[in-house]
Amino acid sequence: MPTNSATAAIKPLATPFDLQSRPLSWKIAAVVFGTLLLTVSSYIEVPMVPVPVTMQTFAVALVGALYGWRLGALTVMAWLGQAMLGMPVLSGGAGGAQHFMGPTAGYLFAFPLAAALCGWLAERGWNGNRPIRAFTGMLLSNAVCLLFGAAWLALMIGLEQAIALGVTPFLVGAVLKSALGAAVLKLMARGRMRPAG
Structure with missing residues (x-):
């Protein structure tokens, strides 16, 4: 018979919003808000070739x-479904199915996997309560995007060029964005622990 501590170690922890236990209306609202956040993040860019930061x-x-x-x-x-339908939700207000066949396709297809990985790790304690682990989880999520993005680019321009243009310029940004993400999670965790009043 498993002990309570063994069961607790296997069971995922709640994420900051605890959406897993919320009603469907909450989850729908969260998806809508999340797609808006992703769209806004797409408009914050530094133009580069062949993939913007x-x-x-x-x-x-x-x-x-x-x-x-x-x-x-x-x-x-x-x-991504909104993007495929032509809505202006991608980098620079782009949209349309053609982006899922061009230079950015590998990154786009990696995004759901990257979110799932970061979420899976966060549910297991790689969150704001453990900032170093949160940072590592965010960095691994970025690495998934770079790996898939470079693999797709390599089919178009060769491996060496794909690494030079699709990975190397984004490494510093990946570290900085991971640190920012971990800091946001840490602030949220601190806010939840603060007593009311």
Whole structure:
């Protein structure tokens, strides 16, 4: 018979908003808000070739960490669905199915996986209560995006060029965005622990 501590170690922890236990209306509202956050993050960009630097990976990882792996991935997929339908939700207000075949396709397809990974880790304690783990989880989420993005780019321009243009310029940004994400989670965790009054 398993002990209570063993069962607690296996059971995922609640994410900051505890959306897993909320009614469906809360989850729908969270998805709508999450897609708006992802859209706003797409408009914050530094133009580069062939892929611009945006705050998308920050928002993808944050949505995963706040929503949990299932709802986080679903929210990112809803946002990508909006993009596929032509809504101006991607970098620079872009939209349309063509972006899922161009240079950014690998990154786009990686986003739900990155959110799911960050959410899965957050549910297991890699969250604002443990900032170093939260930072590592965010960094791993960014790494998933860079890995898939570079793999897709390599098919178009070769591996060496894909790493030079699709990975190396984004490494510092990945570290900074992961640190920012961990700081946000830490602030949220501190706010939840503060007594009312």
